[in-house]
Amino acid sequence: MMEAMGRVTLQTIADEVGVSRMTVSNAFSRPDQLSADLRATILAKAAELGYAGPDPTARSLARGRAGSVGILFTDTFSYAFEDEVAAGFVGAIAAELAPTGSAITLLTSDTTADFVPARDVALDAAVLYACNDDSGAIDWLVRRRLPLVFVDHRPRPGYDSVNIDDREGARLAADHVIGLGHEHLAVLTTAHGAEAGFVSAPFAATHVVSEQRLLGWFDAIHGAGLDAPVVQAPKHGDPADAIALLWELDPRPTAIVCFSDVAAAAAIRAATEYGLVVPDDLSVVGFDGTQLAAWSQPSITTIRQDVAAKGRAAATLLGERMTGSTKRARRIVLPVELVVGDSTAPPPTQR
Amino acid sequence: MMEAMGRVTLQTIADEVGVSRMTVSNAFSRPDQLSADLRATILAKAAELGYAGPDPTARSLARGRAGSVGILFTDTFSYAFEDEVAAGFVGAIAAELAPTGSAITLLTSDTTADFVPARDVALDAAVLYACNDDSGAIDWLVRRRLPLVFVDHRPRPGYDSVNIDDREGARLAADHVIGLGHEHLAVLTTAHGAEAGFVSAPFAATHVVSEQRLLGWFDAIHGAGLDAPVVQAPKHGDPADAIALLWELDPRPTAIVCFSDVAAAAAIRAATEYGLVVPDDLSVVGFDGTQLAAWSQPSITTIRQDVAAKGRAAATLLGERMTGSTKRARRIVLPVELVVGDSTAPPPTQR
DNA sequence: ATGTCTCACTGTACCGGTATAGACGCGCTG
DNA sequence: CAGCGCGTCTATACCGGTACAGTGAGACAT
Incomplete structure (x- = not known):
């Protein structure tokens, strides 16, 4: 079993065993096409030669399936x-x-x-x-x-x-806090590569998911005869700057509905640092229903998706x-x- | 451009343009091998025929590279x-x-x-x-x-x-709490498919990582002339049962070194539910240096890996x-x- | 003995590309 | 004007398998 031989292929084994290449192929891929004895012989020789089985690329080409x-x-x-x-x-x-x-x-x-x-x-x-x-x-x-x-x-x-159902979920989220009696809501959303800042509605959402959630939140907010400021955080990065903008508002929001549980967790952290107690001073709602929401302290009210x-x-x-x-x-x-x-x-x- | 034709390949385009298949291949893969004009013609025809480029599988086979x-x-x-x-x-x-x-x-x-x-x-x-x-x-x-x-x-x-350096990390973790004055440590580790329960050291760790961390913890623990009970939690699942075992011990541990930040977070939750205050009543050290550790409330002392x-x-x-x-x-x-x-x-x- | 089946194996033709070595025409040099 | 190098394009031989249509031998029924 010298290493000098080139690559071992079906042909190598076929030659060694003295059968056709097709038979070796069948030994691996369609066992019912040959006798058990011959198959055993072939497999043994393959093992001896260190052949691991038909080359996946070649097989893909022949079968027309990449896998x-x-x-x-x-x-x-x-x-x-x-x-x-x-x-x-x-x-x-x-x-x-x-x-x-x-x-x-x-x-x-x-x-x-x-x-x-x-x-x-x-x-x-x-x-x-x-x-x-x-x-x-x-x-x-x-x-x-x-x-x-x-x-x-x-x-x-x-x-x-x-x-x-992003829109329905967002509606549920906003309806929940509205139902609790909140009248000063704020919306925290995210956008790819955006700067932290206020966004005006009707807004140009970059992505369907944010678009639908925005629509849902405002279905509820407008439905209750209210309005709400929207702050936007960069999708990747700390939403803290965006959240800080909310503390300056008068009246200060008493509830924030957030694009995700991650954003909600950040909002809770920011609020706590600012001196607010969640949920006593501020209610926060997330989105996604992640473990983060469940494990967070306090646990986050959220919209669960499966x-x-x-x-x-x-x-x-x-x-x-x-x-x-x-x-x-x-x-x-x-x-x-x-x-x-x-x-x-x-x-x-x-x- | 009827849809009736079969699959479009290099050959299809070659025939249409009236050049050899190889030239079409070069148009896609080695632009310097043909004139810019011809290449443009070929690419145009390819676009017209809806040909997206050389088939990846075939190319992989020919090039001997799966990508x-x-x-x-x-x-x-x-x-x-x-x-x-x-x-x-x-x-x-x-x-x-x-x-x-x-x-x-x-x-x-x-x-x-x-x-x-x-x-x-x-x-x-x-x-x-x-x-x-x-x-x-x-x-x-x-x-x-x-x-x-x-x-x-x-x-x-x-x-x-x-x-x-799992072993060194674990040693650092245990040394940290020992340095704070703790004498009653406990170790929380995990194992694939294990039941919650005490494990005796020397232990048969199923995996290098747990093995090395166990060794590291005990390098420090034994080095300080101490000993510590080891509880094991199933790798996937709630470590709560395993952690609960620790409350029964006398003396009750004042510090737990954990296999991961996730385990540490669970330990903190369990301790809080049990009525202990972290870190006042109990110190907990994690492992990995994840965001979870940083964001947890309280933030978790941990061993950061990059x-x-x-x-x-x-x-x-x-x-x-x-x-x-x-x-x-x-x-x-x-x-x-x-x-x-x-x-x-x-x-x-x-x- | 003949016809028909099934089983086990083989031959051939692809699958859709790429590498490599030529072939051909052309301008340049000596 | 032969000789040469270069830019373009082509012919051929793989890459390592699989599908499918045989082929031949033995089993079995008639």
């Missing part, structure tokens, strides 16, 4: 995975896809000069997760005519999509697309639910 | 990504690899009957992240003779590895392996650092 589906993020991965929601989604979809024999390949929009993952990586399908519409990577994926599922993304005509269900839904749609039954595009919208924690209470004046 | 490196986790992904440390590592390595033109493929040890990701997915190399040694997936990767880097894993002879550096180191080693300069296996051990938070203080008797 992996891509997930495209707009953010760099470092951000994508700092986010409990995104990470949970990836986990769920990966778990769901595993039994079907697909791995998950992470795709960035980051385009190095000559390497564009969305164009150059072998894929059977792809999930677009919360991407900006203007991401060039989406175009490549579309051009490749891959089965695509858009998740937390503005649905595209002709393509499947999975969303949660991240695992989102992953399963995406996987199911992908499965249906890949098995070819070309149906109309399906749009799935998952429900959300208010989870009351300890971060909300009636406003100070009413206590 | 993706695998990351193997022992856990299911759902768990892997719930973990801030694991998620951060994936993010860092992905970011580091992107410029080299490699995507990241997630591999599980979960082996469906006929699909073994570690065997069947096209890969140029792989990172093994905190895997159990007995994972069959590792063997497949080894058999394929892929360049491999073991991260947070017991180093394998002949292979590169990246670890942090997750991003770990990712970069792994990516660098992979790069070196893949470019072929076959050197001896390299073992990188990254330093750790004590970060003092608000969860540790002198023991109650000394106050």
